[in-house]
């Protein structure tokens with residue numbers, strides 16, 4: 426604590442102008458209260474215990490240790506997330522699809538300005554956030570992926586600097602619930618953090634509804650792709666005729682003007698400046714993710730060229746889009762876990778004719794229900810021959826047969842790869858969540 430006092434008031438003379446007239450007088454040092462000391466001690470113990478648990482988990486080969494470390498630390502100090510976030514600029518990234526990739530882009534962009542941490546392994550609830558923040562307590566920046574239904578829990582604890590709202594679409598309806606519930610939860614999260622800046626998708630009516638009343642929003646437009654969860658107004662249920670047009674609902678909700686627009690090969694900023702981008706990651710969907718990451722980074726004072734350069738060098742995010750080796754041959758791994766992300770990944774593989782393996786599981790983390798297979802437009806593969814496998818390979822084979830796609834069923838991805846001839850190009854594997862996770866782990870074993 427310091428205070429400033431003015432002294433030597435009176436007629437100004439040349440001498441007085443040359444000597445400083447303001448002196449900083451240090452205020453009395455405050456001794457921390459017993460309560461604050463106890464909280465600080467508790468935080469230190471919680472962080473030490475969490476780090477120890479994470480290290481042991483890694484040494485025992487039980488995973489990255491992020492979840493167990495974070496969980497133990499939180500059980501010892503329930504206020505730990507707020508304590509660890511204090512004094513840092515934290516960007517939270519949420520939405521149904523693109524969280525992990527966009528978080529990776531944001532953390533890279535922030536590193537152009539200073540040390541930054543991230544929950545790169547995808548542990549996207551509070552224990553994962555605690556683990557990421559305690560990994561480097563001196564890092565001034567953090568980019569954290571957060572599960573859509575947990576953003577409200579985060580903003581109850583502390584106010585992040587920025588929240589990125591990517592998109593909302595049907596996903597694991599038996600586990601996550603209806604989109605309207607998720608939208609209301611995000612709206613509530615924003616109300617709890619009025620100072621937080623929001624970077625949001627103006628082409629997704631569910632996101633527009635979540636952020637419409639927020640005081641500070643940067644709107645991104647990359648075009649609506651999967652529109653089947655956005656045909657009706659999230660507020661009143663009225664039919665929205667054209668999600669990609671300037672819709673305005675009778676209840677007052679309307680498509681906002683875009684600040685950033687994503688075109689075929691560039692990002693166009695709020696002042697009309699055009700940034701040509703060439704990303705290492707494929708597809709229009711990643712140009713949209715890059716626009717979100719850049720807008721968040723610029724809000725936190727990053728230099729645009731340095732940030733964009735780092736964003737464009739991101740070439741995989743926890744295995745997504747990664748070139749890996751499986752069964753002794755190079756393959757590319759793509760994650761698709763709901764109709765909207767299958768739409769994007771099928772578009773990527775439709776532009777060429779490399780061997781294609783599709784894998785669908787239905788374990789707890791995937792959601793047990795696979796009726797969404799019938800919402801995916803597999804017809805874009807009509808005339809091609811693909812290999813299918815996974816717990817629900819048979820369901821997938823039936824769906825593909827109705828879509829006019831020739832397919833063979835294999836017991837495993839390795840068996841599927843064995844049947845391919847060597848000269849037909851790098852095979853691509855599209856897998857849903859647990860299938861993807863296990864393949865990525867096996868590729869690194």
Ligand SMILES: [Zn+2]
Nearest residue numbers: 658661674676
């Ligand atoms: Zn409405």
